[in-house]
Amino acid sequence: MYNTITLKFSLLLFAICASCTLALSQEYWQQEANYKMEIDFDVETNQFTGKQKIKYHNNSPDRLNKVFYHLYFNAFKPNSMMDWNSRTIQDPDGRVGDRIYYLTKEEQGYQKVLSLKQNGNDCIFNIEGTILEVILDKPLEPGDKATFEMEFEAQVPLQIRRSGRDNAEGIRYSMSQWYPKLCEYDRLGWSANPYVGREFHGVWGDFEVEITIDGEYIVAATGVQKSNNKYAKSSEDKRTWKYHAENVHDFVWAADPDYTYIEHKTDEGVELQFFYQSSKDTDENWQKLPEIMDAAIGFMNKRYGQYPYPVYKFIQGGDGGMEYPMATLITGKRSLGSLVGVSVHEWMHSWYQMVLATNEALYPWMDEGFTSFGTTETMNFLRTEGLLGEVTPNENPFESAYAGYIGHTMSNTDEPLSTHADHYVTNRAYGIASYTKGQVFLKQLEYVVGKKDFDEILLTYYDQWKFKHPTDVDFIRVAEKVSGLELDWYREYWVNTTHKIDYAVFLANQDAEKKRAIIFLAKQEKMPMPLDIEVIYADGTKELFNIPLAIMRGNKSYDYQSSRTTIVKDWPWTNPAYSLDIFTNGKEVISVEVDPSMRMADINRGNNFWRKTDDDTGEESFK
Template sequence: MRNFLFSGLLALTALSASAQPDRWQQRVKYKMNIDMDAATNRFAGKQSLQYFNNSPDTLYKVFYHLYWNAFQPNSSMDVRSLELGKVLLGKDRNGNNRYDWDGRVVDRISKLQPNEIGYQKVLSLKMNGRKQTFNMQETILVVELDKPILPKSSATFDMEFEAQVPVQIRRSGRNNKEGVDYSMAQWYPKMCEYDYEGWHPTPYIAREFYGVWGDFDVTISMDKAYTIAATGYLQNPQQIGHGYEAPGTKVVTAGSKLNWQFVAPNVHDFVWAADTKYTHITKKIDDFTAHFFYIATDTTSKTWPLLPDMMAKAYAYAKTHYGPYPYKQYSFIQGGDGGMEYPMATLILGTGKIAGLYGVAVHEWMHSWYQGMLGTNESLYPWMDEGFTTFGEENILHATIDTLVGKWPLAGSYDNYFSLIKSGREEPMSTHADHFSTNNGYSISSYSKGAVFLEQLGYIIGAANRDKGLLRYYWDWRFKHPNVNDFVRVMEKTSGIQLDWYKMYFVNTTKHIDYALDSVYEQNGSTIVRLRRKGLMPMPVDFVVEMKDGRKVTHYIPLDLMFGAKPNETESIPRTMHDAWKWTHPTYEINLGVPIKDLKSVEIDPSQRMADIDRSNNKAVA
């Protein structure tokens, strides 16, 4: 009994002594060889995967993703799209009905012919040299292990597989509308992530990704007419005569194929793209090299060469505000379908105007932080990836584009969030990404409300604290798959303000914020303002009073649940701090100490960072 107590005390001490989060992570080490046949759009693959079980658990089975099996008629992704195609959102600009399905997917999967579908077939699988039994459940491979993988041990899986590249529907595929031959995303059987919540074998329906960090060594054998762009560092540029600019290089090209070998350290995915017409330019930015791959046309020859300098400016902002980019390389690759983030690379649409091209390039690159390095489970917390990325993107665009400088970067995100509320399609941000009832509700929640979450957090704890917290979040949680609570804890520690209520209301519910001026009256020569919380979500209140003589005062009312107060954010305007507003109380009165006749205006949150759904009741002017 005494011993038990003693060891319990020791464990407690160990816990509280660890300031840095110490969450175990599984680890992968892939070695893959791909033999690509461009005539049939198929390839044969060999995969050797060393899997490190760093968890305290014994694993009796493992799961792999087989994403490309989604590109077949009647797949989950196909039927999901067809069902969302029945949801009428309203009218588009031309007065036509607008449905909820992704305009790029619609019913295209249902019409794919056998030579157009995608597939990944596992032909054989061994663990530590022993054959394993497995079954393919569409986009998930389930492997019942003959012997379990013990905690703190590793196993080696050897797999042979074959795949057919689908006609491009979304993200990956061949022959897309911009004429890119191969966009090779989600192209290999990929071990699902196992973390403190267990396995995440999420069937693919076109949405989110979650992966295990590790090292990739990938060799692609392909017709020498192609240029390949990929995650990872090219290992043999001299040998294949690509990506190597030294004069007089002797290029060895025996046979009709080239073997491209790429190595990528500490990433959770690997993408590549191939085209016979790629133009490849590079630029050294800070201490990494940016690569750009595009198909040169009259348009792209004017736009893409502008990108390197623009991205250098963008990085200067990103590094200061969100942390340094730690890899030695990043590739912007024309992939011909929207924009999609991968470690050390992105596939983006390439033919638009420079403003759009730069916008998507910045957005996808910001994912290197929130999807690539922080790597939250996007299915569970899509808004911590897309929302934070959107926040970074908008701030960078507004700091680097002359016509946007001085404008509020988050204005559009707030507008989108308010429109979502009006549509009646809002669901809690805590909804699993795949299980939102509409695409529309999912996207606005993740991208816009997720960005509002951060901007509004600046209102609650002060923008300077929020920014400090974002850097601390990067350093504390990089490569550790943080969740919403981990993020909120960082912000609590940085600001000294309790934020559990903010997480609970803004993430887990669809309760809204509406504060109003209830009444303004005079008593004994002094103005009394009664404020009213009309909405169900409580917030702290910045209340700005402007006098006729031009003087301004901010009256600050913290929320009781904060057990703290933010610093005065605008030093030029003096601030009066009031007692905390109890969340249970619908009204609050402030005595301004001046007669009504001296007042010019009173206003709740002129910064508009509080997502107040009815701003018409926020202000009174004399």
């Protein structure tokens, strides 16, 4: 029976529970995993054995009965999920295609778990492709710590994607995603994604890694070298390289007998290390790189927050460019512009991924998009400083990003940024969403909140979320607090939908006697935006108006226009049209433009202008 009293009581209970959940979900926590690994490597067979000890802290409010590990190398076998995905997607990555399907036994990759113990007791485990599922010997209660000890063996695959041996430029070992890596459990649950091609997420912690390999190999890795080995060939049969890294969520290494080594201490006190194979095509560019990267970090530290690690390594390896903590693997046979471009991009990931460690699978645009934004700005800085030779700085360096996004969204094959990185229908849609639309997200936010607040948002975001796992909501909350504006609508439209922006303008009426003009504006697409309107008068003077959106509950503060801005009445997003009634002081309006700074991703700029033509009387009215 259900009477009024129990109803009231259960409503009360519901209210209490709802507020508990809210309080809990707002309290940030993250897991911690500290790794010790010893690796014995055989360069004849491309196989290695490993001993791994992980000290794991369950800082979550949940009891854990299981943990998961990634075994990435298992993707490089015929009929793996990555193989199927690559052979069936509309537009396969040219580096992968059907190559996994044709790998021979010696070319395939694998990771085999020989034993796994929790606090000395054997655990039951099961491997399914690239995911190892472990039933814990004893559940981990909130606050519990455990030690996981694993013995494993592995074979390095011929390089297909990112990791592997013998890359296209002849680097012997590009060792990323090479060890059994504990999956992250965070506020959004387990991220035990099978490896089908991209995107990573890891547990914060420290790494101590010892790699024993043939003496002639030079090993470059995440962290600080503790073994005092020279970065040169040795005549020893085998030698051990010890590396230590603190407060990271992954560990990469590369090895080759022919690495040339350069080191450079930046003005900022960071040790930059460069590892590349010497050749007449590459030497000159690699030798110029240290000085240019030194200039880059000066700009990046000021703009995005201080680089927090003692060292960073640019290592020739991989299959393009890929970011890791304190290091990148990049292909090295490039023009100077391309070498600098990839170096800046991958290093920029130290801010947007290695330190602000968003879950890349869920928010690839916060990792690739924010990094691309920083790359565009930093490259423009280097151009302006004359560090890239005789190239003229671009007046609007974001122009191509806007054009790329608009071209793609007009094709109507775009997918929302909220799509999981593995689940886009095409690689192209993933690429443009993550790199391009993600980049425009930030530049356009600058337009919405104004340059002064935007600059502060970047630094505050870094300060508040470094060494954590921020989400898109965490970012937008920082932006809201700094700017004092409501910005949830911006995130929801830009991230969760593929709605477009299009505004149109014309001068509806001007009346010299009354000294007024009426500007008519129309919202032609779904996504609403605040508008900057520039009016030019016949005497050459200009005036800027800002129309805030009513849902912003305010307007942007200082932006970078030199002319004075007049804030006019809000535009409710529901209304398809708006008329802007301005006082002209009797001056004739000869031109009106929506968004003169070109930071709004308007899909049709053709209707953003009104210009006086000879047959204009300036007296026409609109219907």
